[in-house]
Amino acid sequence: MVFSKRSLEGYVEVDHSNSPGISAEQAKSVGSKLVAPGGTVFKSPTMMCSKCQYTIILNPDRSCSRGYCRKCDHDICDRCSLLLKLGHGCSSETCWHMRLASL
């Protein structure tokens, strides 16, 4: 069976297709960036950043590339992507997947 990284993804859905939904202002008032106004459905995969272990909701409208660590062969979040560019690469101390592999 061919392995696909997509098999590692979680899933989030907010269905407001038949609902007044939650506006951007209302979402912002509770610190949420997950906006699904009335008449819309938001469905997206989620992934876990190797380094900080944050669960990232992938923006379906994103056009720029995502961070990727060649050392651990996993996607990483934007914040850790910046750290990687500054020379803070994955190690068994900082990366979840490398830590698992070393067990």
Added chain:
Amino acid sequence: MARRIASQTTMTPAAVADTVSFTTGQAFAFWRGGSTTQLVRFWEISISGQAASSSSPTFMLFSRNSLASAGALSFTAAVGNDSFMDPFTAALAAITPVGNIAATTYPQRDTANHLMNCSLNAFGGVFFWRANRVEECPALYGTAVTLGDISLSCSTGGTPGAIGGHVIYETS
């Protein structure tokens, strides 16, 4: 490992601010470690809006608690329940307390440790989240404040409406 499902047929959560004690039936549910070393992982949260007639922004938060619950936890009979997922699940040595009624002390949601924003409009809205791998699951450990106590409840700012739903969690 034992997966269980906590569910509510229908309930209207009350909007409760962080660091304010819940009262009976205000939250969807609280979870606390069944022992000082019990690890509980949360795999899935599904909330479906059931409000009948008007827009009901319901800002559900899955969050750690800054004041741990005490005493037995339970649901309103016939509305909320907690059941095994697999019929061959062995009985746990220490059952994970879950419910939205606390016998002794109600928890308080922590300000600094919100885990997931599960906001939906209860008038026709649906929220669903599922983790794929074990490391994606929020978890609680033991019974101590913050680490060992989690709630799914409604924050302030909206107009909570009736909801139903379930949470799948795994005790180990």
